[in-house]
């Protein structure tokens with residue numbers, strides 16, 4: 503993740519409190535004191551600094567963001583595995599159909615001349 507993205511997406515001057523009231527960063531208490539993102543409603547942390555030239559801001563709780571991303575990745579993996587199994591089952595079905603319906607209809611002399619490709 504780039505610094506730039508972090509500055510535009512992860513740092514905000516405003517957040518909501520538990521009551522849904524919009525709080526300005528300079529009116530907020532430092533830390534995880536029940537602040538939530540106005541956009542996505544996940545928990546935010548107030549980062550207050552007394553260092554000159556450094557901005558105070560609200561940032562998304564890194565652990566929450568990571569947890570959500572982790573869960574999304576897990577769900578995507580499960581979907582991919584399920585799709586793969588469905589595909590394999592369909593392949594099995596296709597092979598079965600081939601043996602039951604198509605092979606018996608091909609005359610034996612033609613079958614013997616068939617060239618089987620190397621897989």
Ligand SMILES: [Zn+2]
Nearest residue numbers: 539541542543
């Ligand atoms: Zn958000």
